[in-house]
Amino acid sequence: MSLQIYNSLTRKKERFNPITKGHVGLYVCGPTVSGESHLGHARPYVTFDVVYRYLTHLKYKVRYVRNITDAGHFEEEGREAEDKISTKATIEKLEPMELVQKYTNLYHWAMLQLNNIEPSIEPTATGHIVEQINMIEKIIADGYAYAINGSVYFDVEKYNTDFSKKGLPYGILSGRVLEDMLETTRELDNQEEKRNKADFALWKNAPPEHIMRWKSPWGEGFPGWHIECSAMSSKYLGDEFDIHGGGMDLQFPHHECEIAQSAVCNHKSPARYWMHNNMITINGRKMGKSYNNVIKLSELFSGNHPLLAQAYHPMVIRFFILQTHYRSTLDFGNEALQASEKGLKRLFDAYENLQKLEPVNEKSEDAELEKNVLQLLNELDEFMNDDFSTAKVLANIFELVPTINALKNKQLPANVLSNGVITLMQQKLKLFITNILGLKNINDTNNKANDVIQILINLRKEAKAKKDFVTSDKIRNDLAAIGIQLKDEKDGSISYSL
RNA sequence: GGUCCUGUGGCCGAGUGGCUAGGCAGAGCUCUGCAAAAGCUUCUACAGCGGUUCGAAUCCGCUCGGGACCUCCA
Known part of the structure; x- marks a missing residue:
């Protein structure tokens, strides 16, 4: 089976065919850097990071564009017409761009923690004012937008x-x-400028107190929210590109408006495949500023939030997200995250055990087991091809864990699997776990503390050899008390995990 | 109000009409100086009521619950 993608546009899974053979243009809506990223924001970036990684694995040359919205939009259309970013800047006594820089840096830091690969191009809205103005002029020239009082609106009814x-x-x-x-559209204030309630702003006149402002043919102002993505995606990916991604909450109006803008300017819908990730919920409700229920990523990583029972490693968050299909909602909970933490550790314990296995048998002595293992491995590709079913990929890998561990602990004879299958398993799990899913082991084993632990392990070994269990147990128990667990292996060696 | 999604065992979650998803937690056993880890075995499900079908968590209808979007939003 070749890659199938669920296309929000057609509401069904479709076989993926790139516009240009061997190349993929991928555009993902990035963050508005007027505040710190929260758990909900992690989802699209992890989801599309895996999409990017998988397309790359399939040998496509991918141009991944993910914007940064640093030119603020009005909080609510018509109401006070205040720029989110400039408002907060006043409160915090910062220059708007200083604030933008601060949150951009924090966002980049979080992306790095989550092990997301940086996009090929990360364009900013403020860096593309000219492109946006050009696009608006084109829409006006074609008769689908009108200027009034220094603002420009898209004429939705005419377009439709x-x-x-x-x-x-x-x-x-x-x-x-x-x-x-x-x-059904609600009545909002100050809408008399618009010919129609459904019209949306392409350009907004900036009131005197508005700090972020640019000169335009219609006076000083700032771009509407939707136009930046249209301008930047067409600039870097062309009038029509392959995949446009983002959160489900952007489907309307944001992406809908993008289609309208591009259709007027470029005479076609901008993207072939539209992918939307579902929301992360907390107590069943979407995590979002308006609900006042956000947990910032920095809080999650540090455990510093009333709702958090502990700190969670960024890889735990990534694993947590990948255990669900991207189009399902995912409910936050300490129990769920703790389960993810343990699962991730178990996964990597087995992974390291596997990589250390030395294949020794030409032939398998257990045809059925060998067949099962092969099938589980082959299904990994099928699952990814089936609309990026990372949850199933992980489930299959977990099904391999008992076999791997049993081989390592000699609970299964070494000859149950052939050389070829063990080698294949080593290669495939490396590929899927680290390259495609982008997971990393959270047990760090490269520092002085580990040398110290090794010294204690040696002491314990000596004590055990002398049957001095009081000493050996004390070493083990004291280490356990600070979270370091010693394991006496079958072969007499001692290993540990943090 | 309009449009759409959803309801799976203690928790999180896969589920394409017929076969054990998986993770975490629980129970028993094996291994172990004792543990831990690991392995083996195992208990908790498909919101409710009807219908279609040889057979439904999966399709249809109704009821009840939860949610998203319609306004900035990942």
Whole structure:
């Protein structure tokens, strides 16, 4: 089976065919750097990191573009028209760009912790004001936007009328019908500028107190939210590219508006495949600023939050996210994260045991086991091809764990698996666990403390040899008290885990 | 109100109509000086009520619950 991707646009899984053979253009909506990233933000970036890694594994040359929204948008359209970033900057007595830089740095730090590969291009909205203005001018020239009082709005109704005929009605992505929306859209203040409630801003006039402002043909102002992604994705990936990703909450209106803008400018829908990750919830509710239930990533990593029973390693977060399919909601909970932590440790214990196994048999003495192992390994590719089913990949790998550990502990005779299968297992697990899923072992084994532990282990060995169990138990118990666990192996050696 | 999603065992979660998902926790056994780890075995499920079917967690209907979007939002 070749790669199948669930396309939000068609609401079904489709076989992935790139526009240009061997190449993939991938655009993912990045963060608004007006605040610190939280657990919810980790999801799309981990999800699409795996998409990127897997496409690369499939030998595609991928251009991965993930933007940074550093030009703020109005908090709520029409209401006070205040820029998120400039508002906070005043409160914190910082320059807007200073604030942007601070949160961008924090975001990059978090991405690094999560072991996300950096995108090929990370364009900023402020760095592409000219491109955005050009695009807006084009939309106006074509008659699908109008300027009023220094702002520019997209004429949704006109667009819908004309482009429905071309198969691109407004609402095509989110499954909405414009007429319904016009009836149900809430009344917001200061909407009299707009011809229609559904119209959205391409450019906003900046009131005097607004710090971030740029000159434009319509006066000083700042770009609307949706236009940056259209301008930057088409600049770096072309008028039509392969995959556009982001959180489900961006499907409407953000991505819907992107389609409309691009359809006018480039006469086609910007992306072939739209991928949307689901939300991380907390007590069943979406984690988000408006719900006041966010746990920042830095808090998660440090354990410094009332809802956290302990600190969680970034790899635990990554593993936690990958244990679920990206289109399902994922509920946060200490119990769940603790389970992930233990699972991840067990996974890497087995992984290291496997890499140390020395294949010795030409032939397997247990045909059935060998067959099972082969099947579990082969399914890994199928599962990834099936819309990136990382949860199933991990489940299969866990099914291999007992066999690996039993071989290592000699609970299974060494001849049950052939050389070929053991080698294949070593290669495939390395590929899937570290390269594709991007997981890393959280037991760090490279520092002085480990040398000290080794000294204690040797003392314990000597005590045991003399049957001085009082001393040997004391060493073991005292180490256990600070979280270092000693294990007496079958062969008389002693290993440990942190 | 409109559109859509969802309800799986103590917790988190896979599930394409028929076969043990998996992780964590629990129980028993083996191994061990004793442990831990590991291995083996094992208990808890498919919100409720109907229907389709030889057979449904999986399809359909209804009821009840939860959620998302419609407004900044990953």
